[in-house]
Amino acid sequence: MIYLDNAATSWPKPESVYQTMDEFLRTKGGNPGRGSHSLAVAAREVVEETRMLVARLINAEENERVIFTLNCTDALNMGLKGMLKPGDHVITSCIGHNSLFRPLKKLEQQGVRVTRLSPHSREGFVSPDDIEKAITQQTKLVVMTHASNVTGVIQPIEEYGEITRHHNIIFMVDAAQTAGRHPIDVQSDNVDLLAFSGHKGLLGPPGTGVLYIGERVDLDTLREGGTSSYSELEEQPLDLPYRYESGTVNSLGISGLGAGVKYIFNEGLERIHTHERYLTDMLIEGLFHIRRIALYTAKNGAKQAPVISFNVEGYEPGEVGAILDQSFDIKARAGLHCAPAAHRTLGTYPLGTVRLSPGYFNTVQDINLTLDSVEKIVEATIHKFVSKKKLKIHSDHPVKITVESNLSIPNFDLNERDVETQSGTLGALLGELSNKHELTEAEFFDSEQGNLYSDYAVYVNGWSYKNIADGLGTPLKEGDKVGIYLNILPAGG
Numbered sequence: 001m002i003y004l005d006n007a008a009t010s011w012p013k014p015e016s017v018y019q020t021m022d023e024f025l026r027t028k029g030g031n032p033g034r035g036s037h038s039l040a041v042a043a044r045e046v047v048e049e050t051r052m053l054v055a056r057l058i059n060a061e062e063n064e065r066v067i068f069t070l071n072c073t074d075a076l077n078m079g080l081k082g083m084l085k086p087g088d089h090v091i092t093s094c095i096g097h098n099s100l101f102r103p104l105k106k107l108e109q110q111g112v113r114v115t116r117l118s119p120h121s122r123e124g125f126v127s128p129d130d131i132e133k134a135i136t137q138q139t140k141l142v143v144m145t146h147a148s149n150v151t152g153v154i155q156p157i158e159e160y161g162e163i164t165r166h167h168n169i170i171f172m173v174d175a176a177q178t179a180g181r182h183p184i185d186v187q188s189d190n191v192d193l194l195a196f197s198g199h200k201g202l203l204g205p206p207g208t209g210v211l212y213i214g215e216r217v218d219l220d221t222l223r224e225g226g227t228s229s230y231s232e233l234e235e236q237p238l239d240l241p242y243r244y245e246s247g248t249v250n251s252l253g254i255s256g257l258g259a260g261v262k263y264i265f266n267e268g269l270e271r272i273h274t275h276e277r278y279l280t281d282m283l284i285e286g287l288f289h290i291r292r293i294a295l296y297t298a299k300n301g302a303k304q305a306p307v308i309s310f311n312v313e314g315y316e317p318g319e320v321g322a323i324l325d326q327s328f329d330i331k332a333r334a335g336l337h338c339a340p341a342a343h344r345t346l347g348t349y350p351l352g353t354v355r356l357s358p359g360y361f362n363t364v365q366d367i368n369l370t371l372d373s374v375e376k377i378v379e380a381t382i383h384k385f386v387s388k389k390k391l392k393i394h395s396d397h398p399v400k401i402t403v404e405s406n407l408s409i410p411n412f413d414l415n416e417r418d419v420e421t422q423s424g425t426l427g428a429l430l431g432e433l434s435n436k437h438e439l440t441e442a443e444f445f446d447s448e449q450g451n452l453y454s455d456y457a458v459y460v461n462g463w464s465y466k467n468i469a470d471g472l473g474t475p476l477k478e479g480d481k482v483g484i485y486l487n488i489l490p491a492g493g
């Protein structure tokens with residue numbers, strides 16, 4: 001199995017993450033900060049150690065500025081809704097994730113004014129000048145996505161940070177796709193709010209995320225409740241991190257997150273970054289040389305996170321994703337990736353793209369096998385409608401037959417089409433269609449060589465011919481409905 005969906009969540013996790021979580025739950029499972037018995041203290045130490053490690057990773061001024069959240073979505077909601085009030089103005093881009101778009105949409109409905117900047121290049125870069133031009137007296141926040149989860153294009157946050165600092169505006173970054181995989185320094189990049197997942201690049205478990213809150217920010221709380229200190233106060237304490245961490249934190253997840261970040265420090269962020277970048281470059285280079293592929297990435301590898309998108313001509317992204325999974329055991333994601341606006345910008349809406357996102361545990365062999373598999377799929381499209389058999393046309397009069405298919409060959413999408421044919425039989429019709437479209441080779445119907453397709457089905461008026469040879473002689477008449485479906489596309493790599 002090859003896992004290439006690290007942009008959704010990283011997998012596998014380092015062995016130490018599994019072990020730490022197992023040990024935590026067995027031996028340190030008290031409630032951190034609630035009580036002074038040894039299990040509660042042990043749990044608290046683990047939580048605070050993780051806080052320190054995460055703070056170090058992003059160069060936060062103080063550990064307390066790292067707030068544990070459920071995921072990146074939670075962190076984005078806390079930042080946006082804690083900051084923006086009706087009448088405020090916020091600037092963002094069109095390439096973000098729904099986790100950023102939807103809270104902004106809700107705030108917009110409540111009276112916050114939102115400017116959504118379009119990228120100034122086809123790759124999807126948002127110009128710092130455009131940000132500066134959009135700033136008004138009411139602008140309270142600029143919020144940008146560090147790397148697109150569709151194309152992996154990395155935005156120049158250090159340039160945005162300079163502008164926002166200059167105009168005394170709060171700068172928030174969605175670093176879901178970069179934290180733990182790409183160096184981020186909140187101080188030198190002038191980032192005031194940094195939201196990220198713990199379960200992606202930081203190699204922690206699901207249910208973990210972080211919001212870094214910088215010194216310039218005073219966020220309102222979205223939740224109030226029990227904190228691990230100041231029990232005597234009636235109101236929510238103002239101190240960080242307690243102000244924003246009401247209720248029992250996900251201490252088990254945080255223990256795993258700590259192990260993930262330790263692993264990153266032990267391996268070295270630079271090494272992880274270099275390996276992932278090497279694999280990503282390999283993917284881009286390899287896909288670039290396969291014909292009939294549209295590739296959506298940055299042109300410059302230095303501006304590319306380990307996330308890339310592509311489409312294969314003649315296939316829907318969902319089909320390619322399913323073939324990669326079912327026939328080649330490659331886990332890729334297909335569709336809109338929760339970022340419809342990014343696809344509108346790319347011109348890939350509404351079907352989306354196929355996304356490959358390698359991680360530190362992928363190998364060069366994984367990438368080579370993936371490229372081979374994509375090449376096979378592309379070749380299969382070219383041979384999708386192919387017959388070697390020379391078939392005779394029996395009928396003297398042309399008849400109209402509806403052909404329905406999940407095959408879509410270039411310039412000839414068969415999905416529900418009326419075909420005028422002189423063919424007297426199903427076999428002849430197939431041959432006629434093949435010849436018409438200059439598809440002359442044998443793979444599709446030839447079971448001897450038929451390693452391109454492991455399963456297909458042919459129907460005439462709803463009757464299925466599982467074995468195509470049995471159906472070839474079936475006579476056709478005016479108004480018949482023929483269905484040609486590939487069920488499991490190319491037999492695997």
Ligand SMILES: Cc1ncc(COP(=O)(O)O)c(C=O)c1O
Nearest residue numbers: 071072073097099149174176197
């Ligand atoms: C750019 C971006 N932002 C936010 C999120 C949401 O992350 P989470 O699933 O941790 O809430 C994702 C997840 O894929 C993402 O790619």
